Amino acid sequence: MPRERLYLFDTTLRDGAQTNGVDFTLADKLAIASLLDDLGIDYVEAGYPGANPIDTNLFAEKRPMRATLTAFGMTRRPGRSASNDPGLVALLGANADAICFVAKSWDYHVRVALETTEEENLASIRDSVRAAKAKDREVLLDCEHFFDGYKSKPAYALACAKAAYDEGARWVVLCDTNGGTLPHEVEAIVGEVCKIIPGDHVGIHAHNDTEQAVANSFAAVRAGARQIQGTLNGLGERCGNANLVSIIPTLKLKPEFAEKFDIGVSDEKLHSLVHASHTLDEMLNRAPNRHAPYVGESAFATKAGIHASAIMKEPATYEHVAPEAVGNRRKLMVSDQAGRSNVLAELDRIGLAVDKDDPRVGRLLDEVKEREAIGYAYEAADASFELLARRMLGKVPHYFEVEKFDVNVEQRISAKGERVTVSQAVVKVKVGDDVLISASEGIGPVNALDLALRKDLGRYQSYITGLELTDYRVRILNAGTEAVTRVLIESQDETGEHWTTIGVSPNIIDASFQALMDSIVYKLVKSGAPA
Ligand SMILES: [Zn+2]
Numbered sequence: 001m002p003r004e005r006l007y008l009f010d011t012t013l014r015d016g017a018q019t020n021g022v023d024f025t026l027a028d029k030l031a032i033a034s035l036l037d038d039l040g041i042d043y044v045e046a047g048y049p050g051a052n053p054i055d056t057n058l059f060a061e062k063r064p065m066r067a068t069l070t071a072f073g074m075t076r077r078p079g080r081s082a083s084n085d086p087g088l089v090a091l092l093g094a095n096a097d098a099i100c101f102v103a104k105s106w107d108y109h110v111r112v113a114l115e116t117t118e119e120e121n122l123a124s125i126r127d128s129v130r131a132a133k134a135k136d137r138e139v140l141l142d143c144e145h146f147f148d149g150y151k152s153k154p155a156y157a158l159a160c161a162k163a164a165y166d167e168g169a170r171w172v173v174l175c176d177t178n179g180g181t182l183p184h185e186v187e188a189i190v191g192e193v194c195k196i197i198p199g200d201h202v203g204i205h206a207h208n209d210t211e212q213a214v215a216n217s218f219a220a221v222r223a224g225a226r227q228i229q230g231t232l233n234g235l236g237e238r239c240g241n242a243n244l245v246s247i248i249p250t251l252k253l254k255p256e257f258a259e260k261f262d263i264g265v266s267d268e269k270l271h272s273l274v275h276a277s278h279t280l281d282e283m284l285n286r287a288p289n290r291h292a293p294y295v296g297e298s299a300f301a302t303k304a305g306i307h308a309s310a311i312m313k314e315p316a317t318y319e320h321v322a323p324e325a326v327g328n329r330r331k332l333m334v335s336d337q338a339g340r341s342n343v344l345a346e347l348d349r350i351g352l353a354v355d356k357d358d359p360r361v362g363r364l365l366d367e368v369k370e371r372e373a374i375g376y377a378y379e380a381a382d383a384s385f386e387l388l389a390r391r392m393l394g395k396v397p398h399y400f401e402v403e404k405f406d407v408n409v410e411q412r413i414s415a416k417g418e419r420v421t422v423s424q425a426v427v428k429v430k431v432g433d434d435v436l437i438s439a440s441e442g443i444g445p446v447n448a449l450d451l452a453l454r455k456d457l458g459r460y461q462s463y464i465t466g467l468e469l470t471d472y473r474v475r476i477l478n479a480g481t482e483a484v485t486r487v488l489i490e491s492q493d494e495t496g497e498h499w500t501t502i503g504v505s506p507n508i509i510d511a512s513f514q515a516l517m518d519s520i521v522y523k524l525v526k527s528g529a530p531a
Contacts, residue, residue, distance in 0.1 A: 005263075006221065009140075010044050011229055012231040013045060015241050019236055037065040038269070039265055039272065040263070046070065047071065049093075049094040050090035062095045073090075074091075082131040099132045100142055108148075109144070110156075122159060125141065139164075141161070141164035143161055147185065158193065171202070173203035173204070174203065179207030182210065200226045203226070206242040213240070217242045218250070221261075231244060233245055233289075273327050297331070300328055315330060340356070367388065374484070375504040383501045383519065387525070396525060397529075399457075400430060405425060407445045409421065410424070423443070429458075431459060431460065438453075446512040453520065457520075467493050467520065467523050472490075473488045484506050486502065489515040501515045
């Protein structure tokens with residue numbers, strides 16, 4: 001049976017840019033657009049020309065890409081002609097392949113927010129679609145608050161959608177703008193819409209306010225819709241938009257959809273999904289969500305020993321899809337519940353081949369258990385585990401030694417009369433026969449220590465220039481009678497690889513120092529620095 005084409009429309013750069021704390025530069029937007037284009041997304045909605053200088057610049061010139069570059073804007077204002085509405089004129093002048101108009105479809109909003117009549121709103125939809133068609137643009141109409149509108153006055157909501165379709169809009173997109181509609185309601189209402197507009201002209205735009213934006217998107221597809229709008233990592237205002245990073249693999253890997261539909265994302269590009277998701281996080285300077293479906297670090301992680309041995313025998317027993325399909329990997333966490341099979345599987349993954357009866361495996365397991373009893377958590381710190389394992393096998397060169405360090409925090413009154421806190425660190429490092437002393441100031445004591453440590457590592461300096469700390473997490477634990485501090489540091493390097501290291505101590509500076517040292521040594525090992 002021939003498969004039907006299902007289209008993906010990304011609005012990370014428009015609706016996603018509404019997220020609290022997200023501010024894309026023009027360079028960010030262009031980079032994300034090309035990432036989406038490369039992934040095989042059909043439509044990239046890049047912004048709202050005329051609304052701000054970045055979006056205006058973005059559409060000021062042609063930006064060739066395979067995807068349909070889409071500009072967003074409002075239908076003509078009530079009481080004006082299309083040619084007499086500066087917003088619409090700017091939109092029509094934008095260098096875009098398609099124009100996505102947003103229009104009210106809820107009678108209540110037409111009256112209260114737009115302060116116009118239902119008939120004038122319909123005329124505005126028709127005129128705007130006609131004007132964009134006359135400019136040879138592909139046209140989409142986002143029906144704002146469609147589901148609330150349908151519940152309030154179905155005939156009017158449908159009339160708005162039908163007006164755009166009859167005028168030649170390629171897509172009529174049903175928006176759950178408040179995000180409160182439930183999947184069974186979406187399925188029923190989209191089913192009704194598809195009786196008057198063919199489903200291959202109907203799209204769904206779901207928000208995640210009941211955490212069902214992804215489910216709502218699939219409900220719409222089951223009812224006949226053939227375009228899904230969403231964002232990378234579910235970025236978006238409030239609780240976000242439908243997450244394309246979850247939608248894409250479900251469409252590709254679950255037979256219910258995979259057997260019925262083709263999408264623009266190839267099997268090969270599906271492997272780059274983890275990369276796409278993490279690239280966006282990096283750009284936003286956010287730590288990736290470890291528990292994100294399909295792409296999170298924990299999405300295919302198993303902790304218990306009995307499961308680990310079953311997974312080694314037959315991965316499908318504990319995995320709903322193959323992690324490699326989306327560019328992720330199986331992770332058997334080494335933890336206090338770990339059995340030999342976990343440790344052996346991890347060693348195998350790291351590429352440290354050892355015989356399963358090697359006594360060092362037992363020693364490593366004991367060491368992990370002892371350390372976890374005092375607060376270490378290796379399941380969260382893959383790089384520190386790898387170093388522990390390599391040290392046990394005698395495979396970590398003695399690169400350098402920190403002979404001593406000194407950190408001080410000083411609070412004083414500045415020349416301007418303000419109270420300021422300054423941190424300084426001095427580190428004495430021995431590399432071969434060279435003794436190097438470095439000092440640095442930092443935002444806090446750990447930052448100062450980090451900067452001083454990485455300032456001068458002599459002949460190893462060139463190996464760590466691309467090293468960057470991306471996340472720092474502190475937790476106070478109660479182990480026995482004393483409180484200890486656990487520090488987790490996430491680092492990345494110029495290749496884009498991420499790793500996490502750990503330190504535990506009653507003293508937060510000491511715990512941080514351990515985690516920083518592990519991160520540096522891990523980077524040296526990974527880069528093949530000579531002993
Ligand atoms: Zn939206």
